[in-house]
Amino acid sequence: MTGFDFSGDPDRVIHEPARLKIMAVLSVVESADFMYLMRETGLTRGNLSVQLTRLKDVGYIRISKEFVGKSPRTTASMTVVGRRAFDKYRAYLTDILRATSS
């Protein structure tokens, strides 16, 4: 018996691969800009914008805009709620792997 609750659902917001990648990047830094996230996730501008908005709407990330010289810079950072959700999601995956390993 592993004690894993198979009826429980993973966090659907993070479960989506593109959003999971965004959360993975933001989990190891304070913030990352739009260009970096686009390069790391391999998403198009439009798609990344949609995924960031989705994560922002549930309160997992914070988006801020600033000017560096004359260029605008949009950065995203993980909120406390987001970090908690990401840790919970990781724990969920670890549990499911442990429960199905043998």
Place this chain on the structure above:
Amino acid sequence: MNEITKTQQRTRSYWYSDGIAEIVGGVAFVLIGLPLYAAARTGIEMLSTLPLISMILLFPLSARVVRYLKDRITHQRTGYVKYSRPPMSRQRKALIFSILIAISVAIIVISKSNWTLNGMLGKSILLGMGFGIAGTFAVRVWKMQMPRFFIDAATASGLVLALGFVGAGFIEGVGLLLSVLGVISAVIGMIVLCSYIRRHPKVPVETA
């Protein structure tokens, strides 16, 4: 390593992806090491105070130079990442540790009234310092998954062993160690930077 872990690893080591930190760090090492080496070789004690001035100026300045160059080169090509500062307790511990080491070396030098420290003690401190630097680079190889730092680690340990073998004094040894390490670090940084610029052309201004 899965795709998510790889993404996190790449993000953690992004700071070193362009070689800028190595170039600036290398130049700083040379500016500290060269006057020390010159002081030991020529016997002009005054020269040994230059590294202290270099250190005082370089610590705040090098961070600014790295940030400026990254803004001009890296952030426009592959994006901007801000790293979390280590917790205050860890920063304080590191500061106390550095001060204690500096004071210990200063006390040893003063008590022996031999500023070049050409004895067994000087050689032992030099050996410890060299292996300490090598260890720092080795940790970077392991943590950042960047094998190129093995060159710095191997240089530091090889050089410090060679210096011990030829019987170099503390000041001369530290000077040579920092100078050679600095040059190697800066050269590697330049190669990495050239390859980075070639691989990543400038991207037009972002729109989110």
